[in-house]
Amino acid sequence: MSFPFQCLSASSDGTIRLWSLGQQQCVQTFRNHTEGVWTIQANEAFTNVYSAGRDRKVLRTSLKDPDSPILICEEAAPVLRLELVPDESSLWVSTTNSDIRNWSLRGIDSWKPVDVDGAPVAVPLVSTPDLVIPGAPSIKQYRVLNDKRFILTKDTDGNGALWDVLTGRKVDNLGQIDLEEEAKRRNKLMFVPNWFTVDVTTAMLSIHLDEHDALASWISGRDMDAIEGGNFRWPTVNYGKMMLESLLEFWPSASCNQTTQYEQNVLENGTGSNGTSAAGGLAVNGVSGDGNSNHSLSRRPYFHIPEHTPVIFSEVNGRTLFRMHARDAGGEIENILLKENVPQWVHDVVVDGKEAPFNKMTFCLVQFGLVQSREARRERLSASELIQIRKVVEHVYDRIIRPAMQAPAGDNPRSSNSSSGPSSQGDKRSPTPQNNSDYQPTVEELEEMIDMYCGEQKLDPGLDLRTVKYYHWRNQNTDLVLQYKMKRH
Numbered sequence: 001m002s003f004p005f006q007c008l009s010a011s012s013d014g015t016i017r018l019w020s021l022g023q024q025q026c027v028q029t030f031r032n033h034t035e036g037v038w039t040i041q042a043n044e045a046f047t048n049v050y051s052a053g054r055d056r057k058v059l060r061t062s063l064k065d066p067d068s069p070i071l072i073c074e075e076a077a078p079v080l081r082l083e084l085v086p087d088e089s090s091l092w093v094s095t096t097n098s099d100i101r102n103w104s105l106r107g108i109d110s111w112k113p114v115d116v117d118g119a120p121v122a123v124p125l126v127s128t129p130d131l132v133i134p135g136a137p138s139i140k141q142y143r144v145l146n147d148k149r150f151i152l153t154k155d156t157d158g159n160g161a162l163w164d165v166l167t168g169r170k171v172d173n174l175g176q177i178d179l180e181e182e183a184k185r186r187n188k189l190m191f192v193p194n195w196f197t198v199d200v201t202t203a204m205l206s207i208h209l210d211e212h213d214a215l216a217s218w219i220s221g222r223d224m225d226a227i228e229g230g231n232f233r234w235p236t237v238n239y240g241k242m243m244l245e246s247l248l249e250f251w252p253s254a255s256c257n258q259t260t261q262y263e264q265n266v267l268e269n270g271t272g273s274n275g276t277s278a279a280g281g282l283a284v285n286g287v288s289g290d291g292n293s294n295h296s297l298s299r300r301p302y303f304h305i306p307e308h309t310p311v312i313f314s315e316v317n318g319r320t321l322f323r324m325h326a327r328d329a330g331g332e333i334e335n336i337l338l339k340e341n342v343p344q345w346v347h348d349v350v351v352d353g354k355e356a357p358f359n360k361m362t363f364c365l366v367q368f369g370l371v372q373s374r375e376a377r378r379e380r381l382s383a384s385e386l387i388q389i390r391k392v393v394e395h396v397y398d399r400i401i402r403p404a405m406q407a408p409a410g411d412n413p414r415s416s417n418s419s420s421g422p423s424s425q426g427d428k429r430s431p432t433p434q435n436n437s438d439y440q441p442t443v444e445e446l447e448e449m450i451d452m453y454c455g456e457q458k459l460d461p462g463l464d465l466r467t468v469k470y471y472h473w474r475n476q477n478t479d480l481v482l483q484y485k486m487k488r489h
Contacts, residue, residue: 008049010037016051018063030061032069041082041091050091052079058093060108070111071122073103073129090130097156098135098203138203143183148192148217149227149239151205154179162186165196165207166242168305189463191470193217193359195240211345214240215356220386220464236386238356244349246305251329251338254350313341361385361465361480365396368453368485380479389468389482390443390461393450396484397441401450453483 005021014035018028035054042049052058056078061069077095084091094100104126111125137155144151150171151163160177161170174182195217199206217239224237248254307327314320322341328334348354365379381395441449452459454472459482469480 006046008040008042010040010051010053012036014053014055016040016049016061028063028066030066030069032059032061032066033057038078038080039082041084043084043088044086050082050084052082052093054078056095058082058091058103060105069122070108070125072105072108072125073127074124075101093129096138096203098138100133100135101129102131104130139200139205140203141179142198142200142205143179144194144198145183146187146190146192147223147227148195150186151198152177152179152183152186153200153205163205166239166246166303168246168309189460189467189471190223191467192219192239193466196243209240209243211343214244214345215349216240216359218356218359218386236358241349241356242303244346246303247309247311247326248329248338248342248346248350249304250307250327251350252335253339254329313343359385359466361469363465363469363480363482365392365400365482365484368451368483370483383465385466386464388461389452389459389463389465390447392465392482393446393452393461393484394443396450396452397446400484401486449487451485451487453485454480 006027007019007021009017009019011017014031014033014037016030016032016037017026018030019025020027030049033051033053033055037051038053040049040051047063049061049063050058050072051061052075056075058072058075058079059069060072072091073093075093075095077097079093079095081094082091083093088105090105091103092100093103108125137157137159139153139155141154142151149165151165152174153161153163154177155161158176160174160179160182162172162174163169164171193213193216195209195213195215197208197210197213199208215238219237219239221235221237224234245254305326307325309326310323311326311329312320312323322337324334324337329338342350349356360382361384362380362382365381379400383391447461452461454468455474457472459468459472465480468482469476473480
């Protein structure tokens with residue numbers, strides 16, 4: 001701000017400087033604030049400057065008498081912006097809180113500091129604002145739930161909310177909550193790799209996707225089915241891929257590619273891109289603002305985010321390359337900018353339909369109680385980290401238990417008096433009443449026959465390998481060791 005040939009500047013060191021434009025130098029420095037000054041406003045006559053910042057104090061300083069500033073008010077939060085009304089009768093103040101307040105300046109010219117024991121003490125000109133424009137409470141705290149899809153937040157009023165990252169929507173208002181206790185109550189025993197980071201410095205949820213982590217999170221169809229209420233039919237999905245497709249839904253390059261690919265699969269074999277049958281309708285119910293599905297059969301299934309969602313492309317150092325609203329991706333100019341600025345890894349996923357690599361895990365199988373034994377048979381396997389323990393139980397039966405039952409008594413290396421293995425003589429623990437070793441037990445029967453352990457912890461058959469390793473395996477840098485144990489009947 002300037003007047004003839006002078007201007008004022010504020011600094012993070014708590015000072016305000018008066019500059020001479022003609023001399024190109026600072027002619028006066030005012031040191032009335034104890035912390036950084038973030039906003040200043042001079043009156044039209046350029047005789048007074050109003051200032052505020054991190055110390056929450058709003059001051060008026062006379063350029064003719066800078067050593068006697070007047071404390072107008074003290075806000076409850078750091079001040080971001082001041083706006084003086086033209087007749088200087090009041091001052092609008094905005095802070096890091098969302099309210100905007102109007103403070104009266106009546107009587108300011110006759111205001112004098114209060115003397116206490118002969119020393120002047122700054123007393124605010126006004127203690128309450130004339131007018132308050134309430135704003136929405138801002139998000140101050142958050143917790144990402146274990147499923148890495150839902151986020152709990154708590155705002156400045158103490159109210160909690162549940163958000164769905166994939167749909168970009170608030171799922172529920174929770175009222176007054178204890179954030180930690182609510183997170184404990186809602187967290188499930190499951191492990192999903194981090195595929196995004198969260199930022200609330202803008203008082204809203206900002207989700208950041210990075211090339212190295214965005215495609216790291218594969219989810220099994222059974223887990224998605226539990227969330228979607230039985231409407232999900234894909235065997236596996238990648239959270240990051242679904243998010244990118246939703247964000248760029250209106251980009252012609254992406255939409256045309258997805259539609260053509262899906263239609264071709266439907267026409268050729270009646271299935272979607274992941275083997276999903278098209279006859280039964282949509283693989284995912286995309287929830288719109290009114291809660292209804294708004295997918296067309298010819299479009300590749302994914303969630304819809306609100307069309308007004310801001311989408312920002314930036315470099316690793318944070319420099320913004322391009323920003324838009326999700327709905328604007330179909331615009332002519334935005335289409336050109338997207339082609340120029342979309343990172344290659346995003347282009348591969350959204351336009352070329354490239355699938356993220358599956359994560360595999362190496363683990364060992366050993367008979368219960370023989371982990372430390374050198375003579376124990378230790379089978380080293382590699383499988384998708386999403387397979388459940390019940391699939392490992394089936395493997396144990398098919399590859400270890402059944403061959404031992406079918407082998408002649410003299411040839412069975414594990415036919416001993418050990419209670420952990422199958423018996424070789426008239427096996428009383430046979431899976432059928434007829435002791436028929438060729439019989440294939442059901443999954444439920446196998447779970448009644450065989451227990452799986454990680455260390456001393458008995459495992460739920462519904463857990464997947466990565467959850468077992470994360471919660472029950474001590475050394476995350478070594479192969480997971482699972483133990484199997486036959487039950488007595």
